Amino acid sequence: MRLLDAEGHRVEDPRWALDLSAEEERSLYRDMVLVRRFDAEATTLQRQGELGLWASLLGQEAAQIGAGRALDLRDFVFSSYREHGIAWCRGVDPVGMLGFWRGTAHGCWDPYHAGMANYQVVVGGHALHGVGYALGMQRDGADGAVLVCFGDGATSQGDVNEAFTFASVYGAPVVFYCQNNQWAISEPLERQTRVPLYRRALGFGFPGIQVDGNDVLACLAVARGALEHARSGAGPVLIEAVTYRMAPHTTSDDATRYRSADEAEEWAAKDPVARMRAYLERTGRADAGFFKEVDEEAETLALRVRGGCRAMPDPPPTAIFDHVYAGPHTLLDAQREEFTAFQAQFEDAP
Amino acid sequence: MRLLDAEGHRVEDPRWALDLSAEEERSLYRDMVLVRRFDAEATTLQRQGELGLWASLLGQEAAQIGAGRALDLRDFVFSSYREHGIAWCRGVDPVGMLGFWRGTAHGCWDPYHAGMANYQVVVGGHALHGVGYALGMQRDGADGAVLVCFGDGATSQGDVNEAFTFASVYGAPVVFYCQNNQWAISEPLERQTRVPLYRRALGFGFPGIQVDGNDVLACLAVARGALEHARSGAGPVLIEAVTYRMAPHTTSDDATRYRSADEAEEWAAKDPVARMRAYLERTGRADAGFFKEVDEEAETLALRVRGGCRAMPDPPPTAIFDHVYAGPHTLLDAQREEFTAFQAQFEDAP
């Protein structure tokens, strides 16, 4: 499924009508540029030692902004560690996202406030959470849906397939959103599947659809449709957004060990941000002033992120013991006390 | 897929030519009668306290004998706890099968001798073993295949789905054989899936086929075809044999709590043994003498099983410590010594 071809020509697909104002289209572009700039800044901060690690979304901006903008306040998201663009759409402060990568907290935003759970590191571990949350919505008579985001590699995990079964059997309002970025660290798609991933859903008894993940309009249209389907009580949908991880897996990774420059180049030509820009330019929906404005906004954001990250304080060491249990716990309470006493000893020292 | 209709009329299916001699067909019937009799005897032995538990295969004779007879010496089987009929076809002594249910041993036949692993109790736990074994065959250049047997309920387990992925990605010579007997203890098929189970395979990129599991000819033909497919290097196949668990889940279960007499009756009309008998009778491939002979053989078998079971000795208590490790292990070796000394104390007592 595609609504913009690689050169940014609008294609019509009668099944997926999408009627956006020029302003809405510009704002999709704006979001993509901003999260890309944020992402680049985070990579820099990692190189400067401000972050321990960063998993770049470079190349996946359309997939994430498209799906992220299809969501509304009724919905809830469970994602992996790479969905900064979705978090952005949920209103999570980018500086806030960095705490996890800096090592100050495992979870750095309020899930209920954002309508999105914190990053999940265990590949596939959150798919069942999404289904469970959706079962809760079902029981509550709520009219939202859950978006569960994971990668191509995650489809091999037992938990993801169990999530497919539970969602299908109970007709849970879930949209599974698989960003197939062609790689799971160093392993190409062929190590996870021999057929396109969207087909997995059919074997579990619900619809699967493949979308051009570098086409923000298509991602938005398909995600909207799928969410509507789920919200209406018609059960789960699997979307496979075909995209590309343009950066290494994380800042710790060296992608040159396992993939060719040719491949990277080929996908660079399909750059999702450039494609949307070409569309906006060609159709005259945005002018040079707009692009300049967005670029400036991106730099301002980068500055704010840099400053915010550097200013982010370390939590006090006793935070180790916080929030492990809701109620008292004799063992842990004793350990915290001992710990505090032991630390005090050093603080008293000259 | 079906080669015998419910009344025992032979149906031709050009994709599944099956050219059996009358003798071969009679022997399929004989196997079904014998394992059914064995199964009934085991149920009796359980009631008499000779066995702790028994999982009856009643109703699944065609599914098991059909697949079991499709195997040859090159192949290897990984099964769950209900595949007594498959074990029978692998030449496992029925008395030997009972040790597990009597509580004298967890594994009561030599897997390498039988070409079949011992019963697996963890639902789905063995599917990956089958794939791994098949990967070994592949590396050895062996020309056999692996048959992995499990139930409808097992298809919900993560491990079974991971097995599908591994088998598909590596093109492993495996036939997944799902006996869909409509129930997982008290849960009907709808609690595991909304679509026929054979379709699951398609989503993983390999063929799936549904067969009438109460038709021994069809089961044989389809299993033969699938094994040939796998052996030839063409990768895995999933067979869904649609059958019915005519008995309760195990001797501990009370099926009247969750399913209707109507349903049982409906399936009784599709009895796999009766169907084959009708075919043999109608076509004159077997006469009354044959049926009498088989019935007598079944009684002899039952007698032998009864006697063999009752005579089965308990292992010595020190067997607890046997075979836990291949080599010495200081902790366990010390425990065995202590245990022996402690026991000796009581033996010395008057």
Place this chain on the structure above:
Amino acid sequence: MAATTLAQALNLGLRKALEGDRKVLVMGEDVGRLGGVFRITDGLHKDFGEDRVVDTPLAESGIVGTAVGLAFRGYRPVCEIQFDGFAYPAFDQIVSQLAKIRTRTRGRVTMPVVVRIPYGGGIGAVEHHSESPEAYFAHTAGLRVVSPASPADAYWMIQQSVACDDPVIFLEPKRRYWDREEFEPGAGAPLALHAARVARPGRDVTLVGYGPTVRVCLDAAAAAAQEGHSAEVIDLRSLSPLDTDTVARSVARTGRLVVVHEAPGFLGPGAELAASIGERCFYSLQAPTLRVTGYDTPYPPSRLENAYLPDLERVLDAVHHSLAY
């Protein structure tokens, strides 16, 4: 006031929990129409409906994983794992998710999930139906682990566990399901969920058990009494946190400690008690803490389980050894 079995007491307790809070759900394999293979949820499906008493697909990770999601949404799921040996497919969801989500979210998301697991041996079952996995869970930060040994405790503790805002691994001593006790459901006030209980007072040696081995300890104490030794029996009731105060108070008096459990001894709960009581009661201990436990082998076939399980003879032997120091 009739004698109630432990199984019935659990059923009553679950019923109370379901009645008391509409966010409470019961979920698992065969818990619905069948009422569970041990009938612990008998009748609940009929009375509370299939949205609250949920038959799940056959997948333990799926059960616990969706329970985590339901808890995220404000529900209080009570999961049943059919037998101890089938808890392991859910291990990742229990250890990496259920136990850690509260910490991960800095307290923003609570996980009031109960995972009920019938555990232990002695019922003549086949492989994987008789295991004692408590050490795995007790070692896991973020979980609470409890096990009732009597019908009254079962009745109260299941309700306390459901009411608890932390995840609770609720271990049911399956060979005691049919033990009877007279008690008045709803009457009286229960002991705190994590408090140990002196089940029989004594002076010479402290016997500590939980779940299925409390009875074994009581029997051994009775036999020891016949020999003129006074054994105090403590029912731990909770394995995480452990009520070491109660054990230490007892050992401070008796000077001797014998711990009895079915789980393998190596790195088992007995090791922890030996370590922590060793530290707390160093000067009062007259003998090393002795452990009477399952051997460090896989659980044996049922015809050998009597030799595997800690029994009166082995406990008594340990008492003699302890007293001989």
Place this chain on the structure above:
Amino acid sequence: MAATTLAQALNLGLRKALEGDRKVLVMGEDVGRLGGVFRITDGLHKDFGEDRVVDTPLAESGIVGTAVGLAFRGYRPVCEIQFDGFAYPAFDQIVSQLAKIRTRTRGRVTMPVVVRIPYGGGIGAVEHHSESPEAYFAHTAGLRVVSPASPADAYWMIQQSVACDDPVIFLEPKRRYWDREEFEPGAGAPLALHAARVARPGRDVTLVGYGPTVRVCLDAAAAAAQEGHSAEVIDLRSLSPLDTDTVARSVARTGRLVVVHEAPGFLGPGAELAASIGERCFYSLQAPTLRVTGYDTPYPPSRLENAYLPDLERVLDAVHHSLAY
């Protein structure tokens, strides 16, 4: 003879194992072309081919489960789990299958499978990348559990583990991957796989560590020496079985034991040592066994890990406490 890192030593050992037996396979996520995220399998894919150094689908249960099947067929798979926190999805296959198949089949089927797990903290990583799951495995009958602390041990122990006919959980102290040592690969005879080693002799107190904490113990011993206390340091090397003989011999002389590990203390390896040494050395112990361990919390975010991990100060403090008894 050049200084070799622990990571390189593992690589050399694996290479030797692959060369020595064509049934040996290496399998896991990213172990092929990438050479593993820690480069432990660097170059092996190129030299031994993709049938022997196998990139697997992203599924840990699948990795261990297929390894079990391969072992059934006569292979000797060496599985890599990418990080400690990702071992749990494979827990059922490890605990209910890998560990038990030999017993289940009455010795007819052996399981010469090695599961390599980089473990422990101290590298500034995100959640799930710094855990110490050894207690789960050491408590599991049927497994052997070892952990090298030095390059030479890494080189030998990985080969011994591959040669072992039992399943071995091979724990690699990831923060020591880059530690260097001079040794001659292939020269000399290795210590037995399950033997502990006195890493530094001493008289006053015994410090026991393994994997990443051996260095912490040695540093603490050096600091203690400055204070005039002579600490003996033992590197356990094996957690199952535990070489309690070597520890008991030391404690019989020193009378004092401090155990140091990163895993949470509650029901951790330190508890087992306290219990078994308490039993073996009851009359020689001058002080209770003290434990310096990770706290009983989830592993904290990396900015707090220094406060979480046992360090010189905490070990020294325990030494002082022990000596004060």
